[in-house]
Amino acid sequence: MTRGGALKKLIMRLPTSLSSFVLLLATTSVPLATAAPSLTQDSQCGCYLTNGTEAGYFSKHQFFDFRNLAQHAGVPAAITDFDENAEAKKTSQYFESPEWKDAWMIGSWNNSVGQRNDSSVKMVNSPNNVYIEANGDPHPASKTWLTLRTQRLADFQTAAEIESVSMRYQFVSMRMLARTVGASGAITAMFTYRGGQNLADVQESDLEVRTMDPRGLIHYTNQPSYTDDGMTKTEATANATMPDGLEWTDWAVHRLDWTPTKTRWYVNDHQVAQISFQTPRDGSKIILNAWSDGGEWTGNMSRNDAAYLQVQWFEILYNSTTEAVAATMSRRREDAHLLPIQRRGQQQDGTCKAVCSIDQTTTQGQPMMLWNNSAQVLTSRGGSLLSLVPWITAMVVFFMSTGFMA
Template sequence: MLPHLLLLQLVGYAAAASIQPRAKSSSCACGYRDSNGHVWRESIVSNFAGSNALGVVQQNWAVQTWGQQREYQYIQYSADNVYNYQNALGVRTKAWKGNGTSVSTGEIQTNRADILYGTFRMSAKIPTTPGVCFGFFTYYSDSQETDIEFLTNDTNSKHTVHYTNQPRTTSASSQEVVVSNDLTAFNVHRLDWLPTQTMFYLNNKQMRTISLDVPNTPSRMLANVWSDGDPEWSMGPPKADAIATIQYINLYFNSTSYNETAFNSACKQSGKPAVCQV
């Protein structure tokens, strides 16, 4: 698989330098325990269900508007490809108009670039239109990235998930999994990023664990739908709109901005409430 070659804007990095940890809810001041017993200090919980999905995005996410020339086509991320859609959040690649025009794509990324390990969950329907890649992933660089991806040109696209740690130095860093679930319906996709491995889940069932090329750098979380016409990956561009529908993205994580000492102090000051189960 070819890397994304994403372009993170310098302005985003400048903003990240001034980010402070969000004030934690007193009810979860002692953190969030996942199903494997790991306790995470912080959270970003984004419920897009209802008619105000775009308003929820604006609380903790940035809608991307950058462009890049790829080998096959120019792609342009556009704000109008992230929008309220069917009582959820729509992220779209528009129908391509033909040679000489850019491919209009959609992407959101967390405002925070200081996330270092955590458990990340997304409830979503994948697009049904052939010719795009739908991704949910951590990202710092093309060599510091973990992906959950769906290729709608896969022969069995409704049932195939691609799990990868970049830069994929060996074939064992990437796993293609065929599942029984219909991925064009809502399913919960989960990525647990740990120091020594990444663990991938579908509807709370563990599907794969990858212990090679594990990222170790503070990162953002992203979700996007894109195509550049690459015959070895995204295929396309799509002949009709390709829309991912996202009900929620819930992130539970540690960061480089909120250390264990500060976390323990906040927990104590809040009266040591029970750790929240997630």
């Protein structure tokens, strides 16, 4: 019997998940790895591998932490004049810092132009509604969080929106530790967005919480969800219930994985929705908001009522349209879904030398090195390669990603 035939016979006797793993090792080049996954810095990462229903590779990482900003905390009073809302100053120096300004803009537009047909209330976004708030929970897990507020005033709705400076995010895995609280009649949302002159040109993938809904219900949509003549595209939307009895008033990690063929949504690592219809294709912005316009979709808030999107941290893995796109992580046909990555940190065959994870990390926001092909090769006294090192490390990573070692 040939060596390949013996290996195949052995694999067929193994449990399904383990045999798949051994087959993967047998048909691809196994990375020469560090001895065990360990915390590292983004500068050491060539790319990032996600967990979830379908793993993907991304080239860059951003982390925004709002949990320890007590020096910037303060809740501003609502501004009761419509025009003064758009002209309001930022609520703290944090929003003037490079950390913020290099990545985010605060919206100040209103709905007087292009107002939705069923809108019954004027709405204006205000920098005054984006602020750092001290944690007032009974058993606080952080000192502060970021708040986006929307409130119904005498004759208009004041709202909040932040959007990325870059509109070149092309495929992302983005997550936020967040909750929605407050009165009925508002929307809070996290989404990607690329506008267009025509409705059919719009590309958007969004999570929306309607505060008039049952507290476990979330709406996920690849927009547009309707046509120019008002017909609903049912395949564009998935409405899901949060897992484990959670409500959107509870702190939870909400996650979008946007890949070339579909969008997947998770709550605390449980997949709750998947949409393949009209998946976004091109570079987009990332947006968070809290708003209402008194329409059928949002509901109508009672005067002086308010609702809030509260965020402890926001994290993004992404590819960018500005990068020189190289090969996929593997050239095998069955791995064609893996995302293209930039040339930084790649070997000549297009594979990534240093692979990191933000899913396996022990410190939120700091990646963990899974393996590193550029690390020094360990040898025995006789000079022979200690070939078991990468095999053992790869097995550890595999079982961690499948939950076997949890």
